[in-house]
Amino acid sequence: MQTRSGRTFAVLAMVGTLVLTGCGTQSGDPEEEEAAAGAGRTIRAQKVMQLTEVHEETRMTLLEGPVFGEDGGLYVVDVTAPEGKPKVIRVDVGSRTSRAVHTDGRGAYTSAQFSPYDGRLYLSDFAHGEIVSLAPGGGDRRTFFSGEVDGALMNPDDIAFDQEGNLYVSDSRGLSEGEALGRVVRISRDGTRATTLAGELAAPNGVSFDVDYQGLWFSELTENRISYLRLDEQGEVTSRHTAIRVDAGIAQTDSIAVDADGNLYQGLHGRAAMAVYDRHGERLATVELPARAKGLESATNVAITPGGTKAYMTVSGPGGGYLYAFDALAEGVRQSNGG
Incomplete structure (x- = not known):
């Protein structure tokens, strides 16, 4: 990806270019039945509502980063929204209504997460290598972190917080060049110190703590x-x-969420489905859209209702x-809420 503001359109186009089936009918062939069982069961998601249309300016829309706020609203970012269109949207899932809470002429926001330290909404700006924050209901935009980490700018994708409020960021640097230059970066909760935890990664995307x-x-x-x-502990x-x-197949691993039982929900970019694994790597299920759903190509991320399974x-x-909804395999916790 590029990081210069003058080439933001190219960034957005690149972002847009960014399984699994459940058990079928029994074939009578033991080997085929064993393979089908290993794929887990199919969970059918149901449409909640449409939030965006393809933008004329960017010829795309790409929703990401669903996260529940303390006000009960579900906050979602549109990575490719142009200036003047909502870049952060608040959804009332009960009434199935939505409203814009933030827009600007700069950011290409790829994730959203509320900090346990200050309660603000943190966004990763993929195009400009920044982490910014908003007041809980939107507004009061602040730059939390920008600049180089160990001599190189980031392309921050997803974020996760530890219990003290330090940020852990997937840096997809090297994606546009096809080189393994990506990193996992830790940023102190005051934004003053950034450390590379893992390097030479192939476009890291999803990041989430385990339940412990x-x-x-x-x-x-x-x-x-x-x-x-x-x-x-440090x-x-x-x-x-x-x-x-x-x-x-042709899809790629996107964002990750973790439920109260430690199961992983792996979003797929390039296929409107989500793979679910337990913490030992066994595939438990695949979340699929109804067959009648058309024109949908990516299921990037998920938020599980805190304390619930929706x-x-x-x-x-x-x-x-x-937005599509399904019943998760276990209750939602912080690790299944945003990032």
Whole structure:
């Protein structure tokens, strides 16, 4: 991706270019039945509402970063929204209504997350290498972090907070060049210190803590794999390994959410579906749209209602940007709310 504001349109176009089936009918062939069982069951998501249409200026719409605020609203970002169009949207899922809470002429926001430290809404600006924050209901935009990390600007994609309010960011640097230059970066909660925790990654995208805050899951878009970073009490890495290899065909691994049982919900960019794994790497289920859904190509992210099991998935494509809902396998926690 490019980071210069004069080439933002190219950035947005690149972002837009950014499985799995459930058990079918039994074939009578033991090997085929075993393979089908390994794919887990199919969960059918149902349409909640349409939030956006394809923008004439960018010829795209791409919803991301669903996160519930303390006010009960679901906040969603539109990565490719042009100046003057809503870049952050608040949805009332009960009444199925929405309203704009923020727009500007600069940001290409790819994620959203509320800080446990100051309660503000944090957004990653992929195009300009910045993390910005808003007041809980929108407005009062502040730049939290910008500049180089270990000598290189970031392309920040998703974010996660630890319990003290420090940020963990997936940096997709190198995506446009096709080089493994990506990183996982830790930023102190005051924004003054940034440290690379893992490097030489293939366009890292999703990032989420496990339920015990003992480690980070992160996905790499161009390798279709999920890795695990084990952390100590100071947030330093003690080990790293590839945990899950995602068979996604033409789709790529996008954002990650984790529920109260430690299950991983892996969004797919390039296919309107989501793969669900347990923490040991077994594929439990695939979330699919109804067959009648047309013009939708990516299911980027999900937020599970805190303390409940209703999950809301951001889905986008030439048909517009939508929210779809399904029943998660366990209750929502902070790790399944935004990022």
